[in-house]
Amino acid sequence: MIRLDGVGLTYGSGKTVTEALRGLSFSVPEGGFRWLLGPSGAGKTSLLRLLQLAARPTAGRLSVFEADIGRTPRAALPLLRRRIGMVFQDFRLLAHLSAFDNVALPLRIAGRPEGQVRADVTEMLRWVGLSRRSDARPAELSGGEQQRAAIARAVVCRPGLLLADEPTGNLDDTQAERLMLLLKEMNRLGATVLVATHNAALVARHPARALRLDRGRLVADE
Amino acid sequence: MSKAPSLRSSRLDDLGLRRALGDGMLPLLVAAMAFLAALALAGSAGAAALVRHWQQGAATTLTVQVPTPLLAATNAAAGTRLEAVLALLHASPGVTAARALSEQELRALLRPWLGEGAAASPLPLPAVIAVRLATDAADLADLQSRLAALAPGTLVESHGAWVHRLALLARSLQACAWLALAVVAAVAAAVVAVATRAGLAARRDAIEIVHGLGAADTYIAARFAARTTRLAALGGLVGSLAALPAVAGLAMLATPFVAAPAAPPPTFLAALPGELVLGLTALPLFAAAIGFVTAQTTVRLWLRRLP
Ligand SMILES: Nc1ncnc2c1ncn2[C@@H]1O[C@H](COP(=O)(O)OP(=O)(O)OP(=O)(O)O)[C@@H](O)[C@H]1O
Ligand SMILES: [Mg+2]
Numbered sequence: 001m002i003r004l005d006g007v008g009l010t011y012g013s014g015k016t017v018t019e020a021l022r023g024l025s026f027s028v029p030e031g032g033f034r035w036l037l038g039p040s041g042a043g044k045t046s047l048l049r050l051l052q053l054a055a056r057p058t059a060g061r062l063s064v065f066e067a068d069i070g071r072t073p074r075a076a077l078p079l080l081r082r083r084i085g086m087v088f089q090d091f092r093l094l095a096h097l098s099a100f101d102n103v104a105l106p107l108r109i110a111g112r113p114e115g116q117v118r119a120d121v122t123e124m125l126r127w128v129g130l131s132r133r134s135d136a137r138p139a140e141l142s143g144g145e146q147q148r149a150a151i152a153r154a155v156v157c158r159p160g161l162l163l164a165d166e167p168t169g170n171l172d173d174t175q176a177e178r179l180m181l182l183l184k185e186m187n188r189l190g191a192t193v194l195v196a197t198h199n200a201a202l203v204a205r206h207p208a209r210a211l212r213l214d215r216g217r218l219v220a221d222e
Numbered sequence: 223m224s225k226a227p228s229l230r231s232s233r234l235d236d237l238g239l240r241r242a243l244g245d246g247m248l249p250l251l252v253a254a255m256a257f258l259a260a261l262a263l264a265g266s267a268g269a270a271a272l273v274r275h276w277q278q279g280a281a282t283t284l285t286v287q288v289p290t291p292l293l294a295a296t297n298a299a300a301g302t303r304l305e306a307v308l309a310l311l312h313a314s315p316g317v318t319a320a321r322a323l324s325e326q327e328l329r330a331l332l333r334p335w336l337g338e339g340a341a342a343s344p345l346p347l348p349a350v351i352a353v354r355l356a357t358d359a360a361d362l363a364d365l366q367s368r369l370a371a372l373a374p375g376t377l378v379e380s381h382g383a384w385v386h387r388l389a390l391l392a393r394s395l396q397a398c399a400w401l402a403l404a405v406v407a408a409v410a411a412a413v414v415a416v417a418t419r420a421g422l423a424a425r426r427d428a429i430e431i432v433h434g435l436g437a438a439d440t441y442i443a444a445r446f447a448a449r450t451t452r453l454a455a456l457g458g459l460v461g462s463l464a465a466l467p468a469v470a471g472l473a474m475l476a477t478p479f480v481a482a483p484a485a486p487p488p489t490f491l492a493a494l495p496g497e498l499v500l501g502l503t504a505l506p507l508f509a510a511a512i513g514f515v516t517a518q519t520t521v522r523l524w525l526r527r528l529p
Contacts, residue, residue, distance in 0.1 A: 054434050056529045075438070077529065082436035092431050096238040105236060109437045153435075 001030040001065065001161065001192045002051060008059030009046050020046040022216045024060070028194070030160075033187045035203055036196035038213035044196035045089055047213065048163045051194065052086045053077050064161065082110050085159035089166045089196075091150040093138040099145075100125065100134040103152045110157065124152045127182070143170035151179060155186060162186055164195045168202060180206055236432060237442070242424040243449045248417045249457035252513070255410040256461025256505050259403055263501040264469040266399035268476045269392040271495060276385045276392075284353040284362070286311065286320075289375040291349035296372055303373035304349045310372060311353060314365065319354040407512060414450050414516040421446060422524050433528050443521040450517040451510050458509025462502045469502065470494055 009021040021043045028034055036044050049055045050062060053069060062069045065080055072080070085106075093102045103124055107117045125134050128148040138146050147170045154162060164183065168176040180202065187193045194211075197203065203210070212220035288307050295306035304322060311320040323331070328347055366378040422429065429442060473494050494502075 052434060053529065054430075074526075074529070078436045078438040080436075081434065084436075086434065092427075092434075094236065094238070094428055094431060096241075097234075097236065101234060101236070105432070106435045108234065108236070109432065109435050109441060 001032065002028040003063045004060065005062075006060035007050065007057045007062050009043075009050060009055060010058045011046075020216055021050070021057075022059075024218050026211060026218060026221050028192055030192055031187065031190050033184075033193045033208045034195070035208055035210035036194050036213070037203070037210050038219075040198070041215075042213040043216045044213055045165055046216075048086065048165050048194065048196060051161070052084055052163055053081050082106065082157060083159055084161045084163065085154035085157060086162075087147075087150050087154045087164040087167045089169070091138070091146045093146060093149055093153070095138055098135045098137055099130055099141065099149045102138070102149055103156055106153060106157045120156055121152075124156045128152045144172070144175060147171060148175070148179075151182070155182065158186075158189075158191075160191055162191050162193045164193070166197055167195065168197065168199050176202060177205075237425050237428045237445050239421060239425065239445060239449045243417060243421040243446070243453070248413065248450070248453045249460065251413045252410055252454045252457025252509050253461035253464065255406050255413070256458040256509055257465045258461075259406045259505055259508075260462050260465030260469055260502055262399040262402040262406065263505075264465075264472050264498060266396050266403075267495055267498040267501065268472060269396040269399065270497075271476065273389050273392045273396070276389050283381050284355065285379045285381070286351040286353055286369065287377045287379070288349040288351070288373050290346065291322075291373075293373075296374070300372065303376075304351075306372045307349075307369055307376060308351065310369060311351065316356050317353055318356050319352075321352050323350045323352060407508070410454070410509065410512050411516045414454060414513050415520050418446055418450060418517045418520040419524070421449075422521065429525075430528065433525070439522050439525045442525060443518050446521045447514045447517040450513040452513075454513025455506050455510035458506035461509075462505040466502065469498065473498065 004024045004026055007021060007024040008019065011018040011020055024047070036047065038044055046055075050057055051064060053064065056062075056069060065083060067076075067080060069077075093099075094105070097105070100121055104117050104121045107120060112120075122131070122134075125131050128151055130145060130148055130152065133141060133145060136145075138149070141149065147167065151164075151167060154164070162183065167179055167183075171179060176199070183193055183195065184206070209222065210220070211218060286307060288304050291304035292302050295301060295303045297306065300306035300309065308320055308322060311317050325347070328350055331350075332347075362378055362380050366376070369376040369378065432442060
């Protein structure tokens with residue numbers, strides 16, 4: 001499902017080059033679950049950006065859904081992206097759209113019929129407990145509510161690969177547990193799931209294999 | 223509550239372009255361009271009408287004067303000089319008609335110069351032949367020398383020379399008008415491109431998010447193009463409507479030069495030639511096309527920076 005061979009990622013060019021990732025090699029089978037751990041600045045977000053196909057590796061080989069991303073034509077990437085759900089550390093909701101429209105976005109981009117969009121989004125918002133806030137814009141939502149909207153947007157397409165960057169950062173313990181139940185349920189239904197987090201207690205409560213990064217390198221995969 | 227999103231969905235402004243590309247500046251600038259384009263079109267149509275009129279008329283007529291028409295031609299077998307000249311004219315390629323003016327016509331023509339006395343003038347009158355040519359390309363020098371060989375002193379007078387110069391002037395005006403149109407179209411495209419780039423910069427975050435969710439370039443470019451097409455069409459419409467009075471006025475002023483002299487003076491809008499009406503109608507469509515193509519191109523080029 002996911003395979004990396006000596007993958008590197010550098011930001012910028014010329015003098016201001018930052019090497020965010022270097023020599024990453026690992027793989028995650030279909031239906032696998034991984035924690036993604038490491039100190040701040042270790043490169044967790046950068047790795048998830050690569051897996052979300054929001055950036056191409058600057059070195060090595062990356063394959064996702066059995067597609068060699070370095071060789072896949074640009075025009076073929078959107079269809080792959082639609083099979084990937086991503087919860088961003090900073091949510092990245094569209095400020096001028098309601099929670100409903102934000103969650104509906106992936107379905108509408110994929111061209112799903114409006115009836116199905118309505119049913120799926122309503123169901124999803126109910127599941128994350130935002131039914132009564134569906135008309136609110138992100139600015140009118142609390143941090144936790146925004147995070148739940150971002151989670152709803154990531155899973156509403158039933159992605160085959162689910163990436164979550166610090167998804168419990170703004171949630172209380174009950175909400176965090178509820179989110180873990182959702183992620184595990186998605187995983188049980190066949191999705192491959194990667195969750196980047198600093199939350200050691202959460203990891204302790206849900207032991208699973210973990211990829212550990214430090215300064216852009218993979219230091220453990222166990 | 224659950225109804226509202228679906229009602230809006232078909233026009234869902236997911237990139238927030240209503241604000242990023244929504245100010246009145248783009249339609250206003252396009253309207254100004256369309257106004258200029260309409261004036262250029264009017265100029266071009268007017269010049270074209272003049273050229274056509276002149277070429278159908280004076281450019282293709284000749285006058286041939288035979289000084290002593292009733293003397294025998296150089297080649298006596300050909301009859302009188304007038305007969306010989308007429309016969310040669312009829313046999314010349316490119317001549318569609320050649321007719322000797324009658325005595326009365328001739329005297330009527332001369333009356334302004336000779337007064338009423340012209341009717342009784344003992345002066346020998348030359349014969350005057352009105353010739354109509356198929357095109358204005360005939361070799362007049364050659365014709366003149368062949369005619370003079372039959373009837374010495376015969377003169378071929380072309381009305382074409384000055385008409386040619388006027389037609390050349392009119393054609394140059396027409397070329398300038400087309401050049402102006404091309405420049406106006408280029409400026410309109412540049413205006414749309416600048417507005418689109420500003421919109422792209424303003425909505426970069428939203429574009430990246432939508433791109434990350436699997437939107438193809440087609441999807442994003444279509445959002446921008448729908449907006450610029452609508453705004454440019456609006457501008458084109460306003461511009462050509464605003465130009466209508468000026469253009470109709472010009473057309474009315476031009477009517478006496480291009481219409482049959484006997485035609486009654488036209489009413490205001492009826493003065494517009496059909497091709498000009500067509501051009502003015504096409505302006506908003508053309509503006510819309512510029513808006514569409516420019517936005518599509520600009521957005522697609524810009525999107526290449528995203529993976
Ligand atoms: N857009 C960027 N341009 C330049 N450098 C960047 C960019 N994004 C990240 N970096 C750098 O890359 C390195 C890894 O950053 P990344 O965001 O992947 O870390 P992280 O593990 O997600 O950290 P955190 O736990 O704080 O979210 C850092 O040194 C960061 O400064
Ligand atoms: Mg991060």
